[in-house]
Amino acid sequence: MEQLNKLADLYKKGETSLKEEQLLRARFGDTVSGEMAWFSFAGKMEKKAPGQLQENVLSAVNSLRQRRRRIIVMISSAAALAVLLISVLVLNPGKTAVMEYNNKMAILEEAINLTQAGDAYYSEDEVIYEDDIIIIYLK
């Protein structure tokens, strides 16, 4: 009890962690009068996320990614990787903001000709570079 009182003092000072605050809420969550009743109110007000929320959000974000047409490039050799990475760096929007889109695509297509490109399946673990235009993965 003494430890709980110390924790309650720290709580009032704003010096407890979320984990410690959970302990206080577990202990005083049923109190319906006096200062500790705040924990009962806070517990009741707290909203819990539905169980499948994260999975649903993930599939919504994934479907957005798939709707965007992008060039997916599979790299199988170090030389091809070097050529592609250099091309991608040249296309870096921060450095070439004024470069025409057609010029960018021409450079990129030249680099892609040295590799295998298409709508291939790839694992996210294999991705070595990704932006709005291109995904490069290593096999």
Next chain:
Amino acid sequence: MMNSKEFNIRIVSLSPRIYPMVARLLENDEEAVDAVQEIMIRLWKNRGKLGNHPNPEGYVFLTARNYCLDLLKKQNPAKNQISLDGNSLASMTGNENYEQKELFRIVTDIINELPVSQRDIIMMRDIDGLEFNEIMEITGTRIENIRVSLSRARRKIGTRLNDIYNYEYGTIKQAGRPL
């Protein structure tokens, strides 16, 4: 730029943590589920900024809060402050006893009397479960100052609750005394 894998691990995984704040602000659980999805899609589209941000997790909470406030403003342009009236009622299941309903009414009144900054901070911390660095990103206030505001709000609520319940208890005791 943050890639898909990193985005899923660091950002999408925060969905269950932003949900309580979104649901509280929107006062509608179903709308909150759609909102969390929309917020994550916005963040994905804006991941260039997110990857370079010094506090990406805090930025997620800031984006979520701004999204909700924009939505609320569109729904009710006259509303410029978040009060607790609807929230408290929405959180009640109908199975509460008289004491719990009374407590809700009392605490709602006390919270609505707090200065806006203290009210926001205590709600974000004690109801939504945000870390201090996440509150810092939303409020633009240093952590030490957040702790001070939080402490003041907690003490005020505690003192008021003690006063109210001690007064009521005293009244009951007095009423029971023989003349």
